[in-house]
Amino acid sequence: MVVGLSAAERRYLTDGIAQGLRNDGRGLYDFRAFSVELAIIPQANGSARVRLGATDVITSVKAELGRPQASRPSQGRVEINIECSSTAAPQFEGRGGEDLSLELSRALYRSLLCNNGTGPAIDLSALTVIEGKLCWNLFIDGLVLSSDGNLLDVLAIAVKAALSNTGIPKVEVTSAAAAEQEADFEISDNPDDFSGFDVSHVPVIITLTKVGRTYIVDATEEEESQMSSAISIAVNSAGHVCGITKRGGAGLDPSVLLDMISVAKEVSKSLLSTVDAEIMAAESRGDDQM
Amino acid sequence: MTEHEHAASVGEDVELEAFRRLYPLEFLEKFLKDGVRPDGRPLGRARSTLISVGSLPHAEGSAMVKLGNTTMLAGVKLEVMTPSVDFPDEGRIVVDFQMPAICSPHVRPGRQSELEPVVSEQIRNALSSSMMVDLRELNIAPGKAAWMAYLDVYCLDSDGSLLDAALLATAAALADLKLPEVAVTDDGKVLPASSDVQEHRSLKNIQSKRLKLGKIPMALTCAVHPKYILPDPTAEEEAILKTTITVLTDFSGQLFSLYKPGGEVLASTSTVQDCFALAKYRGKELQKIFNNAVIDAEADDAMVED
Amino acid sequence: MAASRVSSYSLESQRVSLARGSSALISPEGVREDGRSPHECRPAFLQTGAVNAAAGSAYAEFGQTKVIVSVFGPRESKKAQAYSDIGRLNCNVSFATFAGSVRGKAGQSTEEKEYSQMLYKGLEGAVALHTFPKTTVDVFALILQSGGGDLPVVLSCASLALADAGIVMYDLVSAISLSRLDTNLLLDATLGEEINQDGSLMLACMASRNEVTQLLLTGEWSQANLSEGLKLCLDACTKLAGLMRSTLKESTSNIED
Numbered sequence: 001m002v003v004g005l006s007a008a009e010r011r012y013l014t015d016g017i018a019q020g021l022r023n024d025g026r027g028l029y030d031f032r033a034f035s036v037e038l039a040i041i042p043q044a045n046g047s048a049r050v051r052l053g054a055t056d057v058i059t060s061v062k063a064e065l066g067r068p069q070a071s072r073p074s075q076g077r078v079e080i081n082i083e084c085s086s087t088a089a090p091q092f093e094g095r096g097g098e099d100l101s102l103e104l105s106r107a108l109y110r111s112l113l114c115n116n117g118t119g120p121a122i123d124l125s126a127l128t129v130i131e132g133k134l135c136w137n138l139f140i141d142g143l144v145l146s147s148d149g150n151l152l153d154v155l156a157i158a159v160k161a162a163l164s165n166t167g168i169p170k171v172e173v174t175s176a177a178a179a180e181q182e183a184d185f186e187i188s189d190n191p192d193d194f195s196g197f198d199v200s201h202v203p204v205i206i207t208l209t210k211v212g213r214t215y216i217v218d219a220t221e222e223e224e225s226q227m228s229s230a231i232s233i234a235v236n237s238a239g240h241v242c243g244i245t246k247r248g249g250a251g252l253d254p255s256v257l258l259d260m261i262s263v264a265k266e267v268s269k270s271l272l273s274t275v276d277a278e279i280m281a282a283e284s285r286g287d288d289q290m
Numbered sequence: 291m292t293e294h295e296h297a298a299s300v301g302e303d304v305e306l307e308a309f310r311r312l313y314p315l316e317f318l319e320k321f322l323k324d325g326v327r328p329d330g331r332p333l334g335r336a337r338s339t340l341i342s343v344g345s346l347p348h349a350e351g352s353a354m355v356k357l358g359n360t361t362m363l364a365g366v367k368l369e370v371m372t373p374s375v376d377f378p379d380e381g382r383i384v385v386d387f388q389m390p391a392i393c394s395p396h397v398r399p400g401r402q403s404e405l406e407p408v409v410s411e412q413i414r415n416a417l418s419s420s421m422m423v424d425l426r427e428l429n430i431a432p433g434k435a436a437w438m439a440y441l442d443v444y445c446l447d448s449d450g451s452l453l454d455a456a457l458l459a460t461a462a463a464l465a466d467l468k469l470p471e472v473a474v475t476d477d478g479k480v481l482p483a484s485s486d487v488q489e490h491r492s493l494k495n496i497q498s499k500r501l502k503l504g505k506i507p508m509a510l511t512c513a514v515h516p517k518y519i520l521p522d523p524t525a526e527e528e529a530i531l532k533t534t535i536t537v538l539t540d541f542s543g544q545l546f547s548l549y550k551p552g553g554e555v556l557a558s559t560s561t562v563q564d565c566f567a568l569a570k571y572r573g574k575e576l577q578k579i580f581n582n583a584v585i586d587a588e589a590d591d592a593m594v595e596d
Numbered sequence: 597m598a599a600s601r602v603s604s605y606s607l608e609s610q611r612v613s614l615a616r617g618s619s620a621l622i623s624p625e626g627v628r629e630d631g632r633s634p635h636e637c638r639p640a641f642l643q644t645g646a647v648n649a650a651a652g653s654a655y656a657e658f659g660q661t662k663v664i665v666s667v668f669g670p671r672e673s674k675k676a677q678a679y680s681d682i683g684r685l686n687c688n689v690s691f692a693t694f695a696g697s698v699r700g701k702a703g704q705s706t707e708e709k710e711y712s713q714m715l716y717k718g719l720e721g722a723v724a725l726h727t728f729p730k731t732t733v734d735v736f737a738l739i740l741q742s743g744g745g746d747l748p749v750v751l752s753c754a755s756l757a758l759a760d761a762g763i764v765m766y767d768l769v770s771a772i773s774l775s776r777l778d779t780n781l782l783l784d785a786t787l788g789e790e791i792n793q794d795g796s797l798m799l800a801c802m803a804s805r806n807e808v809t810q811l812l813l814t815g816e817w818s819q820a821n822l823s824e825g826l827k828l829c830l831d832a833c834t835k836l837a838g839l840m841r842s843t844l845k846e847s848t849s850n851i852e853d
Contacts, residue, residue: 254806
């Protein structure tokens with residue numbers, strides 16, 4: 001980490017956390033306030049920008065028609081690609097951000113789609129237009145503009161927001177073609193004629209960062225620099241865990257792990273309702289402008 | 291290790307190791323003078339050689355070769371291609387020699403070792419000049435479909451004479467290669483043999499078969515010292531002597547090519563002739579080992595079919 | 597190149613044949629395709645000292661999955677890297693082109709990069725980095741054959757190779773994965789099972805210290821399921837750690853002979 005903390009600052013930070021006090025006055029399990037903006041990229045089918053403290057990310061969803069994979073004829077495909085802009089942090093310059101970009105992309109993918117693309121968060125069969133022939137493929141791209149810790153959690157919020165903002169155009173199949181032929185279809189050009197996307201199953205991710213013997217949520221970059229280990233846990237609205245990724249660091253006792261999972265579940269309840277409220281607020285702001 | 295066995299005490303062991311590192315050439319010469327090599331074999335002998343075939347079930351042909359510590363694993367994967375207009379009844383064999391980072395401290399991941407393209411090219415040359423495989427053997431439907439065989443040779447442990455071991459693994463993998471049974475439609479579409487026949491009435495079945503092999507190429511690398519010739523050198527011997535001569539022949543001793551890539555020692559005609567004689571001897575030895583390994587595999591085949 | 601590639605003839609159909617319902621993979625009596633019971637691991641074979649050119653190495657075979665790991669160093673860090681008072685661990689995983697049913701391509705794939713990261717994260721908590729300041733230990737893995745559970749096999753094999761190289765560790769890392777198909781939890785899954793899973797769990801731990809060094813979970817899990825899965829993996833890791841320990845003991849007693 002590039003964060004340069006003096007020994008005294010480090011001590012102040014870690015001792016504070018041990019006593020349940022954080023530099024910015026938050027409790028151990030409190031998120032920073034965040035804001036959501038929707039539909040910021042007109043060319044995309046859905047997009048969102050989320051700012052949490054000084055962490056700032058943009059995500060977009062692009063839907064493209066394609067052929068389903070032979071092994072899964074009744075499902076569309078989702079790809080997630082996160083990029084860490086070199087302006088976000090000095091260590092992202094050149095190829096420095098590549099490792100983190102990959103780690104974030106894969107962690108999001110696993111939380112949303114399992115590792116073979118069958119995940120519970122996105123209903124892939126809803127993306128099918130004609131079984132075995134035509135389906136929508138979603139390309140989710142994320143850009144980290146500025147980083148002040150907790151990138152994965154913020155990206156997960158932004159992906160959820162962008163998906164809620166995503167409209168998929170109606171497709172009219174003009175000829176029911178025979179087995180061997182390509183199907184004819186027309187994409188509706190009426191801008192109001194599209195279907196929305198169900199995001200109620202899309203989880204939020206809560207990263208618990210262990211500093212000393214205590215763990216905190218939504219760690220800032222300074223706090224992350226003092227972590228001994230961290231674990232990211234995805235929880236959906238049903239309260240089910242749908243992804244865990246240990247983010248490296250020292251080993252953890254299994255009982256501590258289970259405790260962390262239950263903390264994540266607890267935190268997820270309030271976070272999910274805040275996320276939903278923020279998305280709703282952003283939607284109504286958008287409607288006002290129109 | 292055998293060279294350590296004579297050391298009576300730990301102190302001598304350390305001294306020996308220090309001598310070996312500080313004066314590598316003198317160390318080596320002390321052995322050569324007595325007609326032995328540091329690993330205990332007689333001066334003019336190759337290391338013990340093991341070939342086993344069919345170890346990779348995902349590959350249509352595979353072979354593992356151990357030459358002393360040097361270990362090679364070769365695998366053939368088949369794909370269907372459209373033959374070129376000039377040679378409508380020929381398939382292709384694409385050979386790649388790979389040195390993954392696990393095989394040697396001198397290879398780093400992501401960076402190609404300088405030996406990779408050299409050895410790859412030498413193997414390709416050996417295959418084409420020996421005509422070991424007639425490419426028409428890879429034909430499926432003339433002008434429409436043929437087999438493209440990707441042969442990748444991985445070096446798993448690098449301890450000298452890499453070309454010798456890699457070429458042996460290549461030859462053994464090709465001998466182990468079994469073209470699968472396929473069905474071909476009139477327009478040259480290749481389907482697995484189990485495909486539904488009703489959909490394509492014009493289906494023609496092609497039986498699974500092994501390749502008919504021509505002359506089998508082999509290589510013998512010799513490290514050259516002004517006074518001695520060391521066939522099948524280890525990595526240590528190659529590093530000390532810096533000069534090698536590699537002879538490529540078939541098992542009966544017919545010469546295909548000869549490499550002497552620079553080095554400090556100049557080779558006289560008699561040196562080259564000595565290397566050639568060593569290769570001839572080695573060819574007889576290898577032929578036995580090769581045939582045993584390949585015939586064993588074919589016998590296993592026959593048992594399965596029975 | 598005059599010839600052009602048309603298709604990899606049977607590959608599509610092979611993929612299709614792998615994707616099928618869980619009923620085909622596990623019988624109502626709870627017997628898996630390869631005859632194992634749900635909570636039984638594949639037969640494992642471990643061996644140290646597979647690569648002589650390396651400072652330490654190990655070969656691992658779990659069912660159809662076969663990997664080799666070599667360890668080099670501690671050796672000089674790359675020039676470009678800044679001074680560090682603890683050692684560096686550099687991990688790299690690659691697949692042989694013939695590892696899978698489809699021929700792999702040259703150049704590092706996303707999967708290889710991800711596995712390399714995961715290998716690093718699974719090992720960093722176990723290696724005593726302060727024992728080799730300023731230097732780097734390289735851990736390189738080659739997957740010769742991919743048959744399911746590749747990453748956990750690489751992890752276990754790598755920790756064995758580190759031990760073989762004499763790198764100081766707090767404990768051996770053993771790792772295992774588990775696939776969930778409907779309600780079945782299948783330990784140490786094969787490739788066929790992995791393709792059809794609706795949830796997965798991979799756990800790497802230091803068994804005698806009772807510490808988890810890496811945990812990956814996908815799919816939606818209830819608390820009860822999750823606890824059961826974790827327990828199954830932890831037990832399997834403990835057993836595997838025993839096997840790894842005896843492999844190491846054997847290899848040292850061979851040297852003494």
